[in-house]
Amino acid sequence: MLATVMSATLLGVDGHVVSVEVHVSSGLPSFTVVGQPDSSCREARDRVRAAILSSGLSWPQRRCTVNLAPTGLRKIGAGLDLAMAVGVLVATEQLPPSVVEDVGFVGELGLDGALRKVPGVLPLVDAVEAKVVVVPSDARVEAQLVGRHEVRIVGSLGELVGCLRGDSPWPAVPRLDQVPPEDLGPDLRDVHGQPVARRALEVAAAGGHHLLMVGPPGAGKTMLAKRLPGLLPELDGAQALEATRIHSAAGAPLPPGGLVRRPPFRAPHHGASAVALIGGGSGQLRPGEISLAHEGVLFLDELAEFPAHVLDTLRQPLEEGVVRLARADSKVLLPCRFQLVAAMNPCPCGLRSSPDACRCSDLQLARYCRRISGPLLDRFDLRVDVLRPDPLELLSSAPSEPSRAVAERVLAARQLAWRRGVRANAELDQAGLHRYAPLSRPAARKLEGDLRAGRLTGRGLQRVRRVARTIADLAGHGGELSVEHVAEACALRTEPSFLVQRLAG
Secondary structure (H helix, E strand, C coil), X not given: CEEEEEEEEEECCEEEEEEEEEEEECCCCEEEEECCECHHHHCHHHHHHHHHHHCCCCCCCCEEEEEEECCCCCECCCCCHHHHXXXXXXXXXXXXXXXXXXXXXXXXXXXXXXXXXXXXXXXHHHHCCCCEEEEEHHHHHHHHHHCCCEEEEECEHHHHHHHHHCCCCCCCCCCCCCCCCCCCCCCHHHCCCCXXXXXXXXXXXXXXXXXXXXXXXXXXXXXXXXXXXXXXXXXXXXXXXXXXXXXXXXXXXXXXXXXXXXXXEECCCCCCCHHHHHEECCCCCEECHHHHCCCCEEEECCHHHCCHHHHHCCHHHHHHCEEEEEXXXXXXXXXXXXXXXXXXXXXXXXXXXXXXXCCCCHHHHHHHHHCCCHHHHHCCCEEEECCCCCHHHHHCCXXXXXXXXXXXXXXXXXXXXXXXXXXXXXXXXXXXXXXXXXXXXXXXXXXXXHHHCCCCCHHHHHHHHHHHHHHHHHCCCCCCECHHHHHHHHHCECCCHHHHHHHHC
């Protein structure tokens, strides 16, 4: 007998519908899975058999063939286990065929028949073309986020069979609870001093600009970076769902309400490989850190300690907001619109700002400088030196401006960008700059001088104009960009101190 059950498989961050076709016929007892299953999917034959027997059901002593259609799509993971088991039960007439009509099944089976959640429940359920979808009990929050299906939950294969036969009712599915707003995280009021760095952080948050901070150890670079997400507005519905889809596909933990509403903050170690940062892999194409930072912040601490070839892989995703991964049997497109924030020391010992204390030779400094390529450095809209604050500022009990006050100004500036058709000024293209960031004559003359002197590249010119537009928006100035706005934007894009010192030497 032949049975067809609907399910889905994960490729990158997208689910793809799969028809699990089970055929039971006479012949030597066997269980064969075809249709490009990977190793974990092929091993389902042992999990399905043990789960069926452990649930008190009969295993067919005949030839059983499972085809995963479409056969041209590689099937990955254990999410098809439940659909295979139901298909076997229907094909052996232990379940009537009507129970699987317009019903999809997603879940992994344990040897005892228990159902387990798999990575990517959200995109998998979204791909299922059925009115009803059955998932493990611990996956009900992600399944409900899609909003197009009637979600049913069960804890084991035996419980599922009882529900499908009508012997027991379906377990009640709790509704999604309204969760309180998430905490903004570390507060900017904890940062004492650092007026230039605080200003750069506010401009970066308001305009979505990439930020590089250079300074000695203990100056507060990491402390500042961790407070950037608290200045950013919450994600809207589409952004939150897309970010949640990526976290679900990666198997990353989700917030209590299931939906990622606050901008993510990712801070990978400098020993991370290119695959860990960009995504990919040999067997399964998983999203990397830049995709997990989608609609949020990617913080690279100790930037110069990352391998140079790993850093250079960021150049294309920074420009396009997506990363394209291709293998012999599959191609995926991973979203990765993120705000890059990096911190590094001015030299290997970190004390270059104090020449008497620095122990680095000119050769060591030259090697250190070469770790950051010019094209990558040019993609930072804001580049500031972060010096150690004055001891009196650190010991002062006077409160600094809190994150909520800064976040209000950031939100007002972002709302102006939304009216221009972009999410932040950093996304303004050439036409948008001409329309929304016109230059006054003094401002144009200043930028012309910087271009002729080689202090700005063509890409740098556009980035300075975007930053100047953000500075003007924060000041409530909606007209032409003045020379003051442009001058501050140029001042926040200074040549890093370690490069200046190297050239001077």
